[in-house]
Amino acid sequence: MQQRLYRLSAWLPVLLLLVGWHYAAQSDWLSARVLPAPLAVLKVFVALAASGELLVHLQASAARALAGLVIGGGLGFLLGVLTGVWRPAELLLDSSVQMLRNIPPLAMTPLVILWFGIDETAKVFIVAIGTFFPLYLNTFHGIRSVDRALVEMARSYGVRGVNLYWQVILPGALPNILVGLRFALGFMWVLLIVAETLAAPSGIGYLTMNAREFMQTDVVLVGILLYALLGKLADVLASLLERHFLRWQSPGALKGGAA
């Protein structure tokens, strides 16, 4: 009971904000142009969803985000594995990557526009750059922090080659890799928003920028809230992955958790 109260109390500020917002809008204290009433925003949301327009934009955004994550995060992971397990690769690549890491991905936008114009490739590229580094860094450090005693032990039991990576090194690095993934998911949305507001024929960023042109503050708000929801969704997904793959870290979880 007490625990449920605690959990509910996390929603209290949100609720108060909504109620305050509602009454402020109703009493004409807030003009609809500055901030439309929450119910109005909800109505627009429902209308956009019903017309199918919302789904189209969501799909466009999700596709870009995912493509960027798969390309950037995947390359970051692979390069992290390479530099993590092979010293010459670390010598050759790591310091350069560490230097590039300090460039904010958004500082690349002018260059990216010059290279790719303003089409899909540019947006995917920006997301890919942003998700590359967290996965690279955490994979590299994860592999380096695997207990050498365990590797020696596994070798002495004949576990080697691909098996050694699969059974010992990658599971040992996994906690760090998942932290990297979590960071990458956060960056992914931030970068996508900016990339989509530059110029896009579709997507949530396009939706909001277009609505701004026509002073549709309610639609802008729908877009902003959507980003919040998608960010939260990505976070939940990451923590589910962690709970599944790192269940050995919390003893007792194997027996079905606390009764």
Add this chain to the structure above:
Amino acid sequence: MTALTWHQLDRPHHGAHVTATVSTQDRPHGLSLALKAISLAFGQRRVLHTLNLQVAAGQFVAVVGRSGCGKSTLLRLLAGLVQPSSGQVTLDGQPVQAADGSPDHPVRLMFQEARLLPWKSVIANVMLGLQGTDARVRALQALQSVDLADRADEWPTVLSGGQRQRVALARALVHVPRVLLLDEPLGALDALTRREMQALVGDLCRARGLTVVLVTHDIAEAVALADRVILLEHGAVAVDVDVAEHLPGRREDHPLVLAALEHQLLQRVLSGAPASAEAPTAT
């Protein structure tokens, strides 16, 4: 020296498991070990100095000595993990091969820490590197011999230190080794668990007729477990005591002889110069 059964520790609880496991598989016999005029240096530091040692097949030898006397190096030498600067190490007359983990390698090494993979269940840890369709059955049998079959599907993190070492012991034994090298595997355990583990290790190794080399800093442990105690000093054998000779019959019946032996050895260790002092020859 050939009589291996003269000191069966009286442990009915584990004893039942031991006989059950042994009857299901062929009883392997240990291999004899020989180190001839072994010298080994790491850079300027001489670790082993013309060391000679013969261990008969099936013998349980404990190696004691101050830290830095070369006892762990001796073990790594027997495992083939380091090569001597000069001299020869042979197993059953054959030159020793590096412990490359091939499934039928006769030598297994047990470390001070259990070194279990935390992301694998207990049984998966025992099955590490085990091949064949009956791998799981054999792993379960090995777990049974250390009395942990009922914890097979749990994570190692929920086990106590002693239980983890028992899993590590099962993991070593499942490969049916002929020589077991123990690098202070009980050093980190509390006194009571340690006594239990000593009895278990002694029982299991003797029942299988393994040649065992136990490195320990605990002289009481060495005297209680081993057929023979070797004291290393400055990289060479300083004392070689045949415990079996002193104690015919069950060891528990002679606590005073055991204590006297332990005392003598301890005095001998303490009278020796510290291992760090440069002394080219052993006494």
